[in-house]
Amino acid sequence: MRPEDEIARRHAQLDKLTKLYGDPFHITKFDKTHSATAVKTQFEALAAGEKTTQQVSVAGRVMAIRNGGMFIVILDDTDRLQIFHDIKAVTPQQKELLDLIDLGDIIGVAGLVRRTPRGEITVDATELKILSKALEPPPEKFHGLKDVEARFRHREQDLVATPRTRDTLRARYRMIAGIRQFLYERGFLEVETPMLHVIAGGASAKPFVTHHNALDLPLYMRIAPELHLKRLVIGGISEKVFEINRNFRNEGISPRHNPEFTMLELYQAYVDFTSMIEITEAIVYHIAVMLHGTGKVKFGELELDFTPPWPRRGMVDLIKEYTKTNLDLYAHPDAEDAREQAAKIGVKLEPGVSWGQVVEAVFGERVEHKLIQPTHVVDLPKEISPLAKAWPDRPHVAQRFETFVNGWEIANAFSELNDPREQRARFMEQAEQKRGPDDPPHPIDDDFIKAMAFGMPPMGGMGMGMDRLAMLMTDSQSIREVIAFPTMRPLDK
RNA sequence: GACCGCGUAGCUCAACGGUAGAGCAUUUGACUUUUAAUCAAAGGGUUGCGGGUUCGAAACCCGCCGCGGUCACCA
Numbered sequence: 001m002r003p004e005d006e007i008a009r010r011h012a013q014l015d016k017l018t019k020l021y022g023d024p025f026h027i028t029k030f031d032k033t034h035s036a037t038a039v040k041t042q043f044e045a046l047a048a049g050e051k052t053t054q055q056v057s058v059a060g061r062v063m064a065i066r067n068g069g070m071f072i073v074i075l076d077d078t079d080r081l082q083i084f085h086d087i088k089a090v091t092p093q094q095k096e097l098l099d100l101i102d103l104g105d106i107i108g109v110a111g112l113v114r115r116t117p118r119g120e121i122t123v124d125a126t127e128l129k130i131l132s133k134a135l136e137p138p139p140e141k142f143h144g145l146k147d148v149e150a151r152f153r154h155r156e157q158d159l160v161a162t163p164r165t166r167d168t169l170r171a172r173y174r175m176i177a178g179i180r181q182f183l184y185e186r187g188f189l190e191v192e193t194p195m196l197h198v199i200a201g202g203a204s205a206k207p208f209v210t211h212h213n214a215l216d217l218p219l220y221m222r223i224a225p226e227l228h229l230k231r232l233v234i235g236g237i238s239e240k241v242f243e244i245n246r247n248f249r250n251e252g253i254s255p256r257h258n259p260e261f262t263m264l265e266l267y268q269a270y271v272d273f274t275s276m277i278e279i280t281e282a283i284v285y286h287i288a289v290m291l292h293g294t295g296k297v298k299f300g301e302l303e304l305d306f307t308p309p310w311p312r313r314g315m316v317d318l319i320k321e322y323t324k325t326n327l328d329l330y331a332h333p334d335a336e337d338a339r340e341q342a343a344k345i346g347v348k349l350e351p352g353v354s355w356g357q358v359v360e361a362v363f364g365e366r367v368e369h370k371l372i373q374p375t376h377v378v379d380l381p382k383e384i385s386p387l388a389k390a391w392p393d394r395p396h397v398a399q400r401f402e403t404f405v406n407g408w409e410i411a412n413a414f415s416e417l418n419d420p421r422e423q424r425a426r427f428m429e430q431a432e433q434k435r436g437p438d439d440p441p442h443p444i445d446d447d448f449i450k451a452m453a454f455g456m457p458p459m460g461g462m463g464m465g466m467d468r469l470a471m472l473m474t475d476s477q478s479i480r481e482v483i484a485f486p487t488m489r490p491l492d493k
Numbered sequence: 494g495a496c497c498g499c500g501u502a503g504c505u506c507a508a509c510g511g512u513a514g515a516g517c518a519u520u521u522g523a524c525u526u527u528u529a530a531u532c533a534a535a536g537g538g539u540u541g542c543g544g545g546u547u548c549g550a551a552a553c554c555c556g557c558c559g560c561g562g563u564c565a566c567c568a
Contacts, residue, residue, distance in 0.1 A: 006503065009519070088525080102519095140518070147505090161504090
């Protein structure tokens with residue numbers, strides 16, 4: 001049978017079903033008393049072969065039909081469940097209805113619970129209703145959907161066919177809900193800030209550009225919520241705010257980058273970055289325990305231990321340690337000198353980069369990917385931290401940390417700069433800094449500086465990538481596994 | 494963006510340059526307490542798309558499309 005014949009056959013099945021029992025797509029509800037798991041849990045004590053007179057009503061997708069409809073396996077959002085019809089006792093009408101069921105259909109069943117002699121909790125159907133027809137066939141029942149492209153393009157099929165996908169995405173959403181709950185309990189107010197920005201600030205990344213017709217105005221999808229969140233704290237809406245939502249960056253796609261990704265950003269007045277270290281550790285540890293019952297999480301061949309506290313290491317010190325060259329970039333505060341030192345160990349940089357950019361580049365090339373267990377990298381250069389306070393006694397160094405796990409940056413936090421004069425100077429500096437050849441200069445957000453001039457309390461702020469954290473928590477090697485609908489290039493037609 | 498790899502039936506996968514196959518699914522029949530049900534049979538293909546080499550291309554070459562990986566990019 002050709003594939004289009006299979007679809008035609010299913011349409012014919014639907015027509016026949018409609019003629020005999022009415023259009024299934026007119027059905028609006030089904031009175032479901034038990035989930036698959038609820039049935040299995042409630043009747044766990046039944047012995048093999050034992051029957052009950054307990055009536056339950058269940059519903060789900062048809063995953064398997066065996067022995068000509070004698071055994072039907074359905075899947076709901078909790079588990080699989082077996083449905084039984086005594087094929088020798090069914091009426092011709094019942095047999096006709098059974099023959100109208102195809103793999104993938106949604107059915108509702110009322111019946112009596114028993115445990116089969118082989119040990120399977122089963123519902124002996126007394127009533128059966130086809131609640132919805134699948135006009136396209138499901139993926140192969142045993143091997144499922146393997147083709148990664150098909151899995152991401154048709155996530156609904158992947159969810160039905162691949163238990164791992166259900167587990168991974170559910171864990172991701174539980175994780176995000178868990179973080180929200182954690183922050184609510186600590187007095188944080190969840191807020192919302194604009195996705196459409198006139199100036200895409202708060203980070204350095206290429207934004208997506210869009211256009212507002214009525215205002216005839218170019219708008220940018222936000223690359224970070226940072227500046228607006230600070231303005232809310234400045235306004236005193238709460239001394240503790242957070243937002244968990246999407247950022248959009250018009251950069252390359254990789255196993256660790258999706259054009260839209262979910263960030264947690266939180267800000268707390270009257271604390272510094274060390275409090276951000278504590279809350280970062282607390283959040284991640286809390287999630288590890290919530291999902292795995294322990295701070296130790298398996299990731300590929302690794303076991304990541306999120307039990308606090310995590311080591312805090314200076315960025316320049318780590319460079320010294322990992323390059324094994326005794327290169328102390330603090331001893332080379334001149335940018336050109338530092339650049340030459342970096343070149344000596346094989347890190348080539350364009351002339352004109354700042355000292356901080358040298359440190360960052362060497363770190364990125366020689367250290368970052370080696371930080372496997374959770375590590376806070378502290379003492380980042382001020383020059384690459386335009387929104388962070390520097391240490392008064394160490395003007396090159398920001399009161400900032402980035403947390404690395406498995407070589408990935410998962411968090412970034414600092415004591416937030418609150419001097420509007422300094423902030424303007426930093427932005428000016430940033431605007432002049434050497435960037436990529438095609439990159440537009442950083443625009444300066446005057447509204448933000450004006451807000452800061454209105455009086456901003458000292459505060460700590462932290463950002464954490466939810467997608468990468470979800471990857472770590474679900475042993476996923478690609479960011480696309482933890483995003484329900486990752487960005488895909490469309491197929492023609 | 495560069496390089497490497499992959500693309501065969503609805504799904505999972507085979508096929509030395511020599512007639513494109515199997516399992517699942519589908520159809521028909523048998524069986525009927527199965528659980529990847531089983532048994533027998535049948536139908537199902539623009540081998541991603543377009544060109545080329547060749548007596549002959551799923552395979553070799555070129556271009557394109559899509560996906561994956563690595564790198565680049567990404568404070």
